[in-house]
Amino acid sequence: DQQVKQNSPSLSVQEGRISILNCDYTNSMFDYFLWYKKYPAEGPTFLISISSIKDKNEDGRFTVFLNKSAKHLSLHIVPSQPGDSAVYFCAASEGSSSNTGKLIFGQGTTLQVKP
């Protein structure tokens, strides 16, 4: 039972353009969402997060949008840079476990930004 799904295994964009990574979830109890970036041979690094009480959170070139009715969130990267090439994971935390740090991850989307 995959509660967090990233249906696009890969995405390729041109440098300077927008990258949009998508994530869907099924558990309506999820109330906190995070995006992680992972380079090969490294652990995931935190990128940006959003609480379910918001529908948008922005941090520099990165913006996360949350659509609770559709159980969908997306990460926008503008402008995309070659250094953004990595695997991006969407993760969610349920209300009851938001205080435990237990995260449910999607399968990941590999982003390639071409110069």
Added chain:
Amino acid sequence: DTGVSQNPRHKITKRGQNVTFRCDPISEHNRLYWYRQTLGQGPEFLTYFQNEAQLEKSRLLSDRFSAERPKGSFSTLEIQRTEQGDSAMYLCASSLLGALNTIYFGEGSWLTVV
């Protein structure tokens, strides 16, 4: 380097052998987590500690797996009688109490069971 440290980074073992991984968290972090990641999948939660107390274990953590954090500092994850299905990356993470956006992951320990 004051990040989360894991060792060994790579381990190849024969089926049936025992292996142990060590994690040194960020020093002021009282939460410590173990996750497992297989190829093409995202990390899956295994267990977590608050200080030395193990507060939750996933059903993925069979009886062959045991994790400890004896003094609330470093942690070990032992896998007994390894099976080929145990081949994965084992990720350790740490955080401050209840702060989800301060969960920092280590570089992981790759296990290959042959």
